[in-house]
Amino acid sequence: QVQLQESGPGLVKPSDTLSLTCAVSGYSISSSDWWGWIRQAPGKGLEWIGYTSYSGRTHYSASFKSRVTMSPDTSRNQFSLELRSVTAVDTAVYYCAKKQDGNSAFDLWGQGTMVTVSS
């Protein structure tokens, strides 16, 4: 059974870097798929942050491009998100998800992890 599981600090200070990891089990990230991050702030809609391939190719949302980095770690079969210079508006549930290449299917999602930005 394929599973994605997010992990990382639940509390981050303003101006710091938010770092999350998504561990993938039951499926190799060294595939043709894309491995990405989506978030949902309290009371707001879902927002695409971006995704990475296993080789490190990335596509980022224009809204985050200047302060985001996503990286694969094929040796650990996981991928990561770094979001720099966070503020309170970055408080959200962060989901990792797998998207199939060449279509619109975000076919596997993690349960999501809540990250609060506060001093």
Add this chain to the structure above:
Amino acid sequence: QSALTQPASVSGSPGQSITISCTGTSSDVGRYEYVSWYQQHPGKAPKLIIYDVTSRPSGVSNRFSGSKSGNTASLAISGLQAEDEADYFCISYANGHSWVFGGGTQLTVL
């Protein structure tokens, strides 16, 4: 404010059919055949139920179907069952290699 507009809630009785709309613009839903739909029960991960407007992943009930007309995509659920009660949201590809989301629709099975 989500990029794609969905009704906040819909309801139906067991056995009935319902439709959920997802309205975008000519830069996303209207331009690309890349709309997908997801079901999310409280506290659970979203589940893909429709992709590329009309395609259904293996294992998803054929009671779920998708369509599109102009800037509006739609998800239809026939033969409503109690377990269909959940939140549903849409995603569309948009200009500039981006993905935009609907605000979500809460389905209540009466």
